[in-house]
Amino acid sequence: MKPVRKAVFPVAGFGTRFLPATKSVPKELLPVVDRPLIQYAVDEALAAGIEQMIFVTGRSKHAIEDYFDRAFEVESDLLSKEKFDLLEALSGTRLAPGQAAFVRQQEMAGLGHAVWCARHLVGDEPFAVLLADELLWNPASPCLRQMRETYDAKGGNVIAVLEVPEAHTQRYGIVDPGRVEGAVTEVKAVVEKPRAGTAPSRLAAVGRYILQPEVMRILDAGERGAGGEIQLTDAMAKLIGRQPFHAQTFAGVRYDCGDKLGFLQANIALALERPDMGPHLREWLGTI
Numbered sequence: 001m002k003p004v005r006k007a008v009f010p011v012a013g014f015g016t017r018f019l020p021a022t023k024s025v026p027k028e029l030l031p032v033v034d035r036p037l038i039q040y041a042v043d044e045a046l047a048a049g050i051e052q053m054i055f056v057t058g059r060s061k062h063a064i065e066d067y068f069d070r071a072f073e074v075e076s077d078l079l080s081k082e083k084f085d086l087l088e089a090l091s092g093t094r095l096a097p098g099q100a101a102f103v104r105q106q107e108m109a110g111l112g113h114a115v116w117c118a119r120h121l122v123g124d125e126p127f128a129v130l131l132a133d134e135l136l137w138n139p140a141s142p143c144l145r146q147m148r149e150t151y152d153a154k155g156g157n158v159i160a161v162l163e164v165p166e167a168h169t170q171r172y173g174i175v176d177p178g179r180v181e182g183a184v185t186e187v188k189a190v191v192e193k194p195r196a197g198t199a200p201s202r203l204a205a206v207g208r209y210i211l212q213p214e215v216m217r218i219l220d221a222g223e224r225g226a227g228g229e230i231q232l233t234d235a236m237a238k239l240i241g242r243q244p245f246h247a248q249t250f251a252g253v254r255y256d257c258g259d260k261l262g263f264l265q266a267n268i269a270l271a272l273e274r275p276d277m278g279p280h281l282r283e284w285l286g287t288i
């Protein structure tokens with residue numbers, strides 16, 4: 001079984017739900033406490049042993065490329081002032097030479113299309129996909145690492161899922177579940193944003209995937225699905241039956257940072273966990 005060495009980060013989206021903040025700042029660079037969303041996703045990938053990060057960017061997203069580069073002026077300034085703690089804060093932004101690759105998605109034609117834009121860089125090996133606006137929080141056992149353990153045991157394709165309220169199923173890719181073994185559920189089918197009342201379960205895909213490269217061959221066809229977009233879910237659905245396909249129920253907390261309320265909740269929850277600010281924040285929250 002080939003190891004998962006590469007991860008694709010689709011980061012071309014306009015982030016319209018956060019306008020005007022995202023007019024000139026990519027939504028993936030919005031901070032949760034003091035780290036941008038994309039940093040959490042990259043850290044999660046690194047913790048799962050991913051070696052190569054492939055960012056699918058778009059126009060006006062070049063700040064993401066800069067973020068993962070050296071910041072010569074500020075770094076030399078901090079070094080000369082011996083501000084080593086601040087230099088340390090930049091450590092996660094320093095990917096090794098050649099470890100980050102950037103490819104552009106020229107049109108917003110859907111998640112499947114974004115992933116397909118990375119096909120030449122992915123090549124003929126399994127790969128992960130991480131959606132940075134889904135902050136999946138479990139520092140002791142990050143989501144992609146949980147999925148990787150399942151992949152190492154079962155091979156094929158693994159997607160992360162969580163139970164969502166029935167009324168929310170129409171916002172997600174929803175799994176039709178088969179046999180359940182602890183946190184791992186066999187996937188019989190997946191359907192993108194099912195109409196109200198038609199969802200096969202409440203198990204929703206939450207933005208983490210380990211996929212076999214054959215999914216790219218399916219995406220080659222450019223078939224449009226829900227919302228007139230080229231859907232990753234539809235391409236995945238065609239792999240089921242041909243290859244093992246499992247859903248991993250994520251053990252941890254999910255913050256939907258594509259949504260303003262979820263983003264604020266992530267900021268508050270993660271700040272409360274921080275020893276340097278948690279106690280002060282808790283005290284202040286008690287006064288308002």
Ligand code: G1P
Pocket residue numbers: 111131134171172173174192193204205206207231232233
């Ligand atoms: C995408 C996927 C969907 C998944 C969701 C998770 O939808 O198409 O299957 O459940 O991400 O956040 P989007 O939120 O981009 O519409």
